[in-house]
Amino acid sequence: MSRASPQRRLLRVTANEPLGAYRLLRVADPDGPRPDPGQFAMLAAAERWGGGADERPYLARAFSLARVRDGEAHYLLEDVGPGTRRLCELRPGEELLALGPLGRGFSAPHADRRALLVGGGVGIAPLAILQDTLTAAGAASTALLGFRDDAHAAGAALLSDALLATDDGSAGHAGLVTDLLAAELERDRHAVVYACGPAPMLEAVRALCAARETPAQLALEAGMACGFGACYGCAVPARGGGYLRVCVDGPVLDAARLDRVDAHAGAPA
């Protein structure tokens, strides 16, 4: 597990460009600890964070590392509220405060089993760095990505060679990404699954994999105030009772640790 400094780091934005309906925020971070795929960081703009309309955002926001390359960390953003809106506005040269990398990422791939990377919406982010890592290790993987429509599906450019599904059929398969997953699992019964996306998608992936006894790792998302185990706000029900903290027990959890994916524990749909 890659460890963060407890000191927030002030980092300079190098680029913030549209990627379909999303934005790809790039930040110079040459000295940061190298994150494991699936780890995340808490981000806040260095200026004008709070004090705007409604006095929000106040807390930092959690984002998966989408990619680390050439001394830069990449984050995939979608404007869904005051925090993401402020980050989407950041221009090159402006600064943000980052705490991370945090949490537990995806565990090492099975040597001889194909990895199916299943993503939905902005939740595709950690699958990009995972795909980079798998490719570098010479491991076989296939990306299956689902989006609302073709504008959002343009975000699939973050990964290589992805099979697409859209809700409205404007790009790729008309339907759910789990339709693609079911077909792939039918073809290759030894595949293993890595997934990140909205809660209903994660729950469908979990149920599908559980029925086929396919190992699955799910990257969850939950509203969290801190990211390092202090606030206990990001708890999700664990199999057999009790709760897991998404920030320190996850964000990547073995699907076998959950009876079902909590309705609040996914990326924005």
Next chain:
Amino acid sequence: MSPVEFCGMTLEHPVINGSGTFDAIAARHAFGEALEQEFPFAAFVSKTITLRAREGNPSPRLWEAQAGLINSIGLPNRGLEGYLAEDLPKLAQWLPVPLLTNVMGSTAAEISELVRTCDARREIAAIELNVSCPNVQTGLDIGADPHQLEAVVRAVRPHTRKPLIVKLTPNTADVGACARAAQEGGADAVSLINTLRAMALAPRTTARRAAQLPAAAGGEVGAAERDRAAVNPAGRWLGGGTGGLSGPAIRPVALAQVAAAAACVEIPVIGMGGVQCAEHAQDLLDAGATLVAVGTESFREPLVGARIAHGLAARST
């Protein structure tokens, strides 16, 4: 900054954490040894420990409010036995500051048992009572009524020789009277403020909309949202129904209550509520506090306690 005397302890500086806002074990795991080298607090206050283990409240547990946070965590903890067996040995390995253990019970007998058991542990420097717990007989928060509070503190007091701190609730008519009651009952210090009771409604696009959907339209998540809406017909967002407000939004309230409490007691006061910087901490010290606790701001910046302590030191020279 010169050391601070507090209830027989000598602390390096006057900044500690509010109970439930910093998990030293989780933070040590996330940040490694770097956390020990600059531990942000002069004493560490545990989250609330209860006799029996608690799982905590269902999700969602958080709501970002205007300049603040509403939480409905539900005091998850391993229970007294688990805390003593698992957490204390871990903390004793590396915690560089005194440990203050916060406990809560719903009767004087339960609190006495917690306090008596903690008293026997050398790793614990002081005990803080969370009295924001409903009395099982009256339903009223123990700390909300001065008579009830004084009686409970008086009953618990003989069970420990360690410093006994009473964490006062702000959800009361007269916080000064409650502070005095804690002192009369035998408390060595009072701390305040705890969170202010608060509520948030679900965004109209999720639970409330789902509540209006016919059964066939919602799908699985719609069904879950409908269940939630059935439990909370008013469309309350938090799984626990209501929660506690903290953060900058409550700072002026904290300042008034700390000043009111400090004016009513001779024992030391730990002031907290919305502190973000040394200037805010100084305000509470000027209002009569001996120590200042930082809570929600540590969520945004884990080392903010250290930054505030440095800032206070710079102001005093």
